[in-house]
Amino acid sequence: MSLRSSIIGVAILASVLPVLVTILVIPFQRNTFKKAIMEEMDASAKYEATATAGFVYDMCKVTQLGMEKRLSDHLRGANEELARLGGLSLSSETVSWTARNQATSDRIETVLPRMCLGTNLIVQNEDFGVESPLVDVVTKFTHAYCTIFQRMNERGDMLRICTSIPTVDRKRAIGTYIPQLLPDGAENPVITKCLKGETYFGRALVMGQWHAAVYEPIWDSPRKQKVIGMLYIGFNLDEINRELRETITTFVLGKSGYIGVIGGRGEFAGRYIISRKGERDGDSLINEQDADGKYFIRDHIAKAMAAPEGTVLFERYLWKNKNDPQPRMKCAGIIYFKPWDWVIYATMYEDDNYDLIAKFLKSTFRIMSIGAAAGLLVMILAIILAVWLGSAITRPISRVVSIAQQIASGNLAEARQRVAAMLEKIGINAEAQLSKQKELKNETDKLINAIALMTKHLATLVAQVQRSSVQMVSTATEIAAASREQESTVTEFGASTTEIAAAVKEISATSQELAKTMEDIKETAGHTENLADKGHSGLVNMQNSMTQLVDATASISTKLSAINEKAGAITSLVTTITKVADETNLLSLNASIEAEKAGDYGRGFAVVAREIRRLADQTAVSTLDIEQTVKEMQSSVSAGVMEMDKFSGEVAQWVKSVGDISGQLNQILEQIKILTPRFESVNEGMRSQASGAQQISDAMTQLTEGARNTSESLKHFHEVTSQLKEAAHDLQTEVSQFKV
Amino acid sequence: MLLLLFQAGENQYALEANRVLQILPRVRLRPYPAVPEYISGILNFHGAPVVVVDLSRALGCAPSKKLMSTRIIIAEYPGRGGEKIRLGLMAQGLTAAVKKDRLEFIDNVLNVPGVNCLGKMFREGERLIQLVKIEEIVPAELENMLAVPDVNIEDSA
Secondary structure, three states: OOHHHHHHHHHHHHHHHHHHHHHHHHHHHHHHHHHHHHHHHHHHHHHHHHHHHHHHHHHHHHHHHHHHHHHHHHHHHHHHHHHHHOOEEEEEEEEEEEEEEOOOOOEEEEEEEEEEEOOEEOOOOOOOOOOOOOHHHHHHHHOOEEEEEEEOOOOOOEEEEEEOOEOOOOOEOOOEEEOOEOOOOOEOHHHHHHHOOOOEEEEEEEOOEEEEEEEEEEEOOOOOOOEEEEEEEEEEHHHHOHHHHHHHHHOOEOOOEEEEEEEOOHHHEOEEEEOHHHOOOOOEOOOOOOOOOOOHHHHHHHHHHHOOOOOOEEEEEEEOOOOOOOOEEEEEEEEEEHHHOEEEEEEEEHHHHHHHHHHHHHHHHHHHHHHHHHHHHHHHHHHHHHHHHHHHHHHHHHHHHHHHHHHHOOOHHHHHHHHHHHHHHOOOOOOOOOOOHHHOOOHHHHHHHHHHHHHHHHHHHHHHHHHHHHHHHHHHHHHHHHHHHHHHHHHHHHHHHHHHHHHHHHHHHHHHHHHHHHHHHHHHHHHHHHHHHHHHHHHHHHHHHHHHHHHHHHHHHHHHHHHHHHHHHHHHHHHHHHHHHHHHHHHHHHHHHHHHHOHHHHHHHHHHHHHHHHHHHHHHHHHHHHHHHHHHHHHHHHHHHHHHHHHHHHHHHHHHHHHHHHHHHHHHHHHHHHHHHHHHHHHHHHHHHHHHHHHHHHHHHHHHHHHHHHHHHHHHHHHHHHHHHHHHHHHHHHHOOOOO | OEEEEEEEOOEEEEEEHHHEEEEEEOOOOEOOOOOOOOEEEEEEEOOEEEEEEEHHHHOOOOOOOOOOOOEEEEEEEEOOOOOEEEEEEEEEEEEEEEEOOHHHOEOOOOOOOOOOOEEEEEEEOOEEEEEEOHHHOOOHHHHHHHEOOOOOHHHHO
């Protein structure tokens, strides 16, 4: 590939690559972009769902708190009115009731004491046209319902005896009662609380409808010994929540999201309390399944009720609408409002916002396409420019190439002329400015200048080589002469080596003789060894005899020890006798004293005592003699034992000495034994020396041979020198081709 | 009168037998702390403790050797205050008793101040023997503590 096409190629590649990369990257970027936006949209959907659910929860809470405030105010008012009227109490008069269980509608006949308000008996009044005391006043001023309950039995069933609550057929709802036991067996929380003497605030089911209610216990007397009934004040929750319900049903999340309220417990569990636009109120959702077949409503209710109070849950589920061809992802913020048992749902489709993404992506793609087109235009312009510039750069270089070809063919003179012409063209004086490269800015001009310098230096070099080759021929001639001289020296060296060889042969003969002498010495050493061996065995015999002597001495010692022991036994006997004599002496002394004390009566006894003492003294003396003899014997035996020990020690010493001599002889023997192989090794050394001398002799012969070979090599070298001379001549001829 | 003969150092001495209750062999004594050197210890005599004085030491000689002939004399004598004093006396070489008449006694020639217990002397064969006064062996301040109630030993045993 020519330089020109390379330069143009690089320029085009540089302009085309960015445009291509941009076009390739656009689709990829678009996907990343889309993903990021969708994530953002999902996050905003989550926020919208949870925030809305939380907002509805807060509204419910505000309403609830307001209601409790109102109820406690009304209760205070009712109590004041009750006190003004004289309070409630039971009279001795009785009245019979047909009481209807408000939960099961079962009827029972019962007779109860009639209740008094102040001094007036409370009559059974069903007619709204006839005024009932207390309850009508409360309803008139507060717009809340009011009821007086009477306790029917010990269990605590509560009978409405006076009320402003209407039945379905617009009569006062007296004669109905709240059972203390609920159908499922649990206790009624309202009654349980009142029976304990406490006031109940909260939600209560009244005649099949939920009321926000307050129940207060009625006591039999100011001493508060027994609860005889309850006072009720309350609102219908549906009436109170009408505005709230309206707000909830008309709320729209995103494009098609809505808020729903579902019951949490009991018979209302999973039932719509407030539905979208109120269309499905009362429908049960408990068996609804999502597109995956899960009972998601049950799951969500359980989770919401288990969550800490005031926490909004966020759930996603796949839902297929009847009108949609595909299931779509829904998301929901869920929160449980405990006072009303409401599960609040704020739900919407996640893809409601996805249209926006599509629009956004379309416009970004258009912007990117316009960018790519602009890139193409720039690319074409870059190609045209590259072709023009490439030609401009390469033209002078082609000319320099042709000059270099001329130099290669050896025509240096013409090449220099052409270079000079080119230099003039770029405005440099050929002779004067050759070395001033620094002033040139253009690389092409620098190249031409460098070529000019090169041709100049090459011409000088060739001229010098021509001169040098002449000198080389003369040097080769000199080397040839020197090598001939060396040849004669080598011949002389050969003669000297022959003389050395003769001398070495003589050395060899002498060392052989020496080896023979060593053999004789070795034999003599063998004799000595035999003699020493005999001496050693004699000594061993002597040692054995000595050992026997030691044994005999030991046995004598043992016998002497036995005698010593026996003497010891005699001594102990003597000691016993002595002790007896001593005691006898003591006895006789004491006897003398007693006899002396007895005076004349003891005289005869004193004589006996003296005689005894004398006898004892004699015994003591005899035993002392025996003791003395035994001691002497013992000491002489001890001396004998000591002598024997000493003798035994001396014998042991002799045995040791003999052992030592024997050991020394043994050492001598050892050494002779060691010496013999040493003679052997010296002998071996001698023999090897002789053979070494032989080897030296052989080596000398080889050296002579070597000298002859060297002489031949020198002859060969001489020939090579002649060849070198010839080659120098050839070089001379070759160099002369260059015309300088 | 009957005299008991004993040795202290190189010399022989004698004690009057009428002061002696009994002679006992050299029994093991219970040492007593912080007492004068001449008191060897205490022994049990018929259930009553008796202080034993080493006569060799009391007479200024080396302690009595532990020999068979070294015996303990139980002596009883009226004290300086008239009370009954019981004392043990350890004597070396006590093996013989002699009878002497009062006329045979020679008066003591040398009265050394502080040594009160040495009394008269008499001759027995070649030897000159000196009497030891039992009631002077123990100094007055110690004597008080050695008193025993005046009860017959046979009765109390």
